[in-house]
Amino acid sequence: MEQKKIKAALLGLGTVGGGVYKLIQRRKDEMEQIIGTQLEIVKIMVHNLDKKREGIALSLLTDNWQEIIEDEEIEIIIEVIGGIEPAKTMILEALHAGKHVVTANKDLIAQQGRELLNAAEESGADFLFEASVAGGIPIIRPLKQCLAANELTDVVGIVNGTTNYILTKMFEENVSFESALVKAKELGYAEADPTADIEGLDAGRKVAIMASIAFHTRVVFEDVHTEGITKITEKDVAYAKDLDCVIKLLGVAHDTKEGIEVGVYPMILKKEHPLASVRDSFNAVFVHGDAVDDAMFYGRGAGEFPTASAVVGDVIDVARDIQYECTGRISCTCYKDTPIKKFEEVKNKFFLRMQVKNQPGVLACIAQIFGNHKVSIVRVVQKYVEETQAELVIVTDKVKEGYMKNALKELEDLEDIYEVSSVIRAYL
Amino acid sequence: MEQKKIKAALLGLGTVGGGVYKLIQRRKDEMEQIIGTQLEIVKIMVHNLDKKREGIALSLLTDNWQEIIEDEEIEIIIEVIGGIEPAKTMILEALHAGKHVVTANKDLIAQQGRELLNAAEESGADFLFEASVAGGIPIIRPLKQCLAANELTDVVGIVNGTTNYILTKMFEENVSFESALVKAKELGYAEADPTADIEGLDAGRKVAIMASIAFHTRVVFEDVHTEGITKITEKDVAYAKDLDCVIKLLGVAHDTKEGIEVGVYPMILKKEHPLASVRDSFNAVFVHGDAVDDAMFYGRGAGEFPTASAVVGDVIDVARDIQYECTGRISCTCYKDTPIKKFEEVKNKFFLRMQVKNQPGVLACIAQIFGNHKVSIVRVVQKYVEETQAELVIVTDKVKEGYMKNALKELEDLEDIYEVSSVIRAYL
Known part of the structure; x- marks a missing residue:
């Protein structure tokens, strides 16, 4: 030495x-x-x-x-x-x-x-x-070394502090996305041009890196389907609370039989989930492996x-x-070449909020369209009803993104539906 | 190679x-x-x-x-x-x-x-x-390698799954310690002789190991002050809920100017703290370092x-x-010899529940004794009052364990105090 x-x-x-x-x-x-x-x-x-x-x-x-x-x-x-x-x-x-x-x-x-x-x-x-x-959160070394004995199947993370701060404000202080963003800029959490953060691009890069390491297959940013949090409203927040849930921008990577799923989008998740209590600008990465079961790494994601x-x-x-003359000891661990699943093939649960005509038969019509597109409904809530208009919230079972896309397209063409106001995926 | x-x-x-x-x-x-x-x-x-x-x-x-x-x-x-x-x-x-x-x-x-x-x-x-x-939680390698650039000052962990399961049951299902323990035994979480778990000995060993690595000073099990959860009652749980808190068995290690503090005891802590949402038999270790700030590692502590x-x-x-012919690469990192603080010198906040005579002047008398022993009171709650007896809950500021011990001894000798029912430390 x-x-x-x-x-x-x-x-x-x-x-x-x-x-x-x-x-x-x-x-x-x-x-x-x-x-x-x-x-x-x-x-x-x-x-x-x-x-x-x-x-x-x-x-x-x-x-x-x-x-x-x-x-x-x-x-x-x-x-x-x-x-x-x-x-x-x-x-x-x-x-x-x-x-x-x-x-x-x-x-x-x-x-x-x-x-x-x-x-x-x-x-x-x-x-x-x-x-x-x-x-600052140790995640690469734990994935590459500490958890090396595992077949990791799920990596789900809150990996962007700016958006987590904004969503926390929206939840805890009942403010709009816009005013939470202003506050985030004041505090230096958001940049003058916040696009990369609020549109999920920053999180998408991190998910690509984590998925590559966890699943031993090179995943690049272009493989990641990204959506941001700009469309989340105060009403979505209120419904999430009613469901005992929060909304988080999640970077999601799953290794399934049919290939690797990678995406970034806001998701509704149960308050009991360890990721739900990650507040403010903190980050956390939740991992599931066949031996270790569930694990999570929490801390400051920037600064x-x-x-x-x-x-x-x-x-x-x-x-x-x-x-110790052993450089190169931990090198690339992408020794597999698992295919990346097309986004249309990825299965998700959905929370849908829509404005519909307040008359009998509308729900039957919606249910019919969903049925045709293999979408199962697990919950329907109708909370705000005016004379001619009602707000309908539907939570679905897992369905392929492609099917949901087609169902939504058909719904939007329907005369009885004024607007599909929110489409948020659910991690329930 | x-x-x-x-x-x-x-x-x-x-x-x-x-x-x-x-x-x-x-x-x-x-x-x-x-x-x-x-x-x-x-x-x-x-x-x-x-x-x-x-x-x-x-x-x-x-x-x-x-x-x-x-x-x-x-x-x-x-x-x-x-x-x-x-x-x-x-x-x-x-x-x-x-x-x-x-x-x-x-x-x-x-x-x-x-x-x-x-x-x-x-x-x-x-x-x-x-x-x-x-x-299964990666903690030794993160402490020794990933966080090696930090001066770590705090390691606080839920490192015993049995007791965390019992406390979770007590909180979520309002059952007694005894019946939660029975349930834990049924599920195989607690052994036939559960002493090492419920008295904090198992957690004490883990804290000694973590403190040694985090503070670069050899800390042995004998250095750790251990108390268990057997004295926690349903009433303590109810009060903790009123204070928006939970009770967790924490392994606590702090590196202070006057030496290293190491202990295991049940503590009341705010619901917002990341450790508060660690449920059932899960474990988690919360770490604070001068560069990384707060970080936490969560997962299955046994099995x-x-x-x-x-x-x-x-x-x-x-x-x-x-x-790579580099064995011995990560060896002992205890290159310091920081003294271990005597337990009487460790400072903690306290939650005290006591049964007192229901008559004017009792609180003044208690406050006087606390004052004499340098104990500052930050909160007093009197909730259950009968004709002759009242239940008093006092939350104190940080005070040396030795002072609190003396104050409690003097209180117990007081005729107006029937019983000091609970003495629980507070991580607030």
Whole structure:
């Protein structure tokens, strides 16, 4: 075991990069105890050299990638720039050069994971990305190692803090989606352009990564059907409460006999489910395996230090592997090639809220259409009735998405139905 | 990297041992994919060779330890006998012989962890014990690796399924401790002699192990103050509900400026706390670190396959280390020697329920005594009043255990107080 100092370079000095640098500084002595040698950030790559950065020695900064990639003493590259390029090129160059890479880049892993992991495997390098899913929550390592003896069949997670904060506000303070979003922006939970969060794209990337690891089959972002929470109304919230349920934006991945199902959509779920009590901007990932049964991992899915916690945890592991000369020890675990199910084939339960003509025979007509499309109704609630109009809520049994789509299309053409106001999937 | 088959021996074929054997058989092909070579159980040590065991080849069984320890081809020993001896001697002999050990033995780790980890370190062997705490829930590896960048200050867990089942029944079905215990025995959640569970001893061992890892200081079972749940009554449950709380048996470990606090006792905690929604026989461990903030790990804390999931996960990791020639990679992480705080110095909030004389001045008298002993009262509820007797509930602020003990002693000597019916700590 060599006792030489291990040198690392940090790519990016935004929120997460700053957190990583500070955390490594703060835990210097402890890390030496854990790893058995010192770990030092010797270069930080930034876009703008002139920007003032408190507590960072100017000599560390560079805007020249060559300075880093050509420095043979730098063994670990910590990529926290985010996005596809230039991160991808840099990571590939680093791996080809035999350097080890730790990244928090979910966009990249969810789209180009295979290429990156192959590059790592070819050069026997460590390539770790714990921070790419659910921020500080340990999930990649538990899936890859602790639960390795399991056939995992279900991974269901609240993996976007912004939308969970919004839904929590809507539930606990009876406010609309719009005003909850305003509040989320005020608190810095939502970005100026919140599309990636509220439309489920961010969650979709994380689900792709988790599904790949859990089911040993490469799942990419494009495989994930994504829907957001913008259509959830205060009335939906009220009905969910009546059903002793909450509404959560869930990233859902199931390994079924007919293939892998992956999606992100708001779902109604029972208050007793462990995911139901995950409040505010917290994240949680619920897992089911044939041996472990149900398990859940809960914590902060974003933020400077929670994300840095995961990044630096990975860095410590890489340093340990360097010390023990066993880098590449945990590599790609996608040794299967299970097909991804077409979304129309995925089965879900549904909560449907619709405005219908208040006259006899309407429900019979709706039931007839559902019957024709193989949709079983398990519950009907009619709560608000005006002279000419009634609001009907229908909860269905599991049915293929394709069938439901066709049934809804036919319903919408019906004269007696003014509007299908909400279509929310149910995890009951 | 060698491609030879890795041979393991299993010590013990009880519930967990049976699960481990079945799981390894079931996942044979997958494990080969993960590890890169085959893993095989070549010997199983049992107490009674004559007992019928379905699905196990007789040729695997032995009651002779020498056959295993002297077999140089056996590289991994899986110890699931439990208890101190003969497990300890066997593990030490195995480690000294350079074999790697995976164990689920909490009694042993909580009492003799240092000696065993030292032996592993001396011979450069892997010594893993994920299953010793909270069954199938990944907790040891997350604490040692994923959260290694954190200064962890709090580990609070529901780590005994029997007592959590009993408390859940008491809360949800308003039954007494006694009848919930009967139900737990019927379902096989409680043993014929349930002492270790209901008195908090089992939880105490797990807390000692978790505290050692989280705070990098060896904490042994004897350091843990343990109290059980036998004194919790239906009335306590009713009051807890009034306060929007639940009662849980918590294993509590805090790293404070004045030393480490470790204890197991029933605590009243707010319904919003993530641990409050952990129902039935499920376990969960809540962790706080300076970078990750709050995190929680939830799942099955016991049972044949959940425990086997953790054991076999460790076995896979050992096999991988053998393949990569990096055994001993994760060894003892107790590089500190933080003192353990005396229990009298530990500060807690309290919920006190007492029967007092129904006359003016009693509360003043109680408040006076509390004041003398530095106990601050934050809430007083008087709900049930009879002609001569009243029931008084007092919730206090944080106070040293020693002060509270003295205050209670003085209260009990008071003529106006008939009985202090409940003393429950509060995690509010």
